[in-house]
Amino acid sequence: MVELPSVGLFADGAAVRRVGDETFRLCKTVVDEMVNVSTDEICAAIKDAFVDTRVVLEPAGALAVAGVRKFAATHGVTGKTFVAVASGANIDFDRLRFVSELADTSETLISVQIPERPGAFLELYNHIYPRNVTAFHYRISGDEASIFLSFQASSRDDRDEVLEALRGAGLKPMDLEDNELAQTHCRHMATSRAPFDLTQDEALFRFEFPERPGALLRFLENLPQDFNVSLFHYRSHGADVARVLVGIQAPGKKRAQLREYLDFLTSKGYTWCEETENPLYDNFLLEPACPNRSGRSRPRKPPPLTLSGGSR
Secondary structure, three states: OOOOOOOOOOOHHHOOOOOOHHHHHHHHHHOOOOOOOOHHHHHHHHHHHHHHHOOOOOOOOOHHHHHHHHHHHHHOOOOOOOOOOOOOOOOOHHHHHHHHHHHOOOEEEEEEEEEOOOOHHHHHHHOOOOOEEEEEEEEOOOOEEEEEEEEEOOOHHHHHHHHHHHHHOOOOOEEOOOOHHHHHOHHHOOOOOEOHHHOOOEEEEEEEEEOOOOHHHHHHHOOOOOOEEEEEEEEOOOOOEEEEEEEEEOOHHHHHHHHHHHHHHHHOOOEEEEOOOOHHHHHHHEOOOOEOOOOOEOOOOOOOOOOOOOEO
């Protein structure tokens, strides 16, 4: 019998370093094969059990369901009936967000690099559309922008097709499916302060996009070509609208054109609110302004637009 030096605590009901003597004796007698499952696979099993029965299993209670899924997939078994003993519905409500994040096996998390120029965002998105983008984290940074994004593919082949298309376009995608640092931390920390000289004429907006296919495409295709997207932050939460934070660089003489663009979006069901004067913008998304030779800080951004019409 083996005693493990340590055990993971996610499935805490089964987290033992040494199996009990009687359990070990019974397993030696009746168990034919052991199936190892990951935390992600347990989360997917919790989701499946909820969809089928409207019961939320605790991680240890979903182990058997996860094992059946893994066994059937590994051995290519179809058209058969399996029985899984699912015990335990004692899940901490605060843990459900974590379970939900990891349960969607159709979601692919990648990082990709695009040139810092107007239109690059749309070119990137065209390689993914019509697949659903579930997260997008970007902040202007320099000559080449590193972006975290996730999308939903219909199959493994569909996912690989997107990655190959991105490689063919020279966008250097990195598959982060098994990267724990990316999955747990970096995907939520991707946006940061931008250098002063890269944020001239930037205005910050909160948008609510309609949660329907093509909403992001319409937003990008109708953006005036000489406007630059300098920040984009979005995460799907399954609501009827998508909450998106966007930085748009529009020279002062183009502010009227920016307002026309915002009015167009309003007519198509988008709502917006300008956040350029929000103190959190200066405190967390911009580097401190450098003083000019006169000792006074240079203006960083144009004056805000009026908040009337289309805003919330």
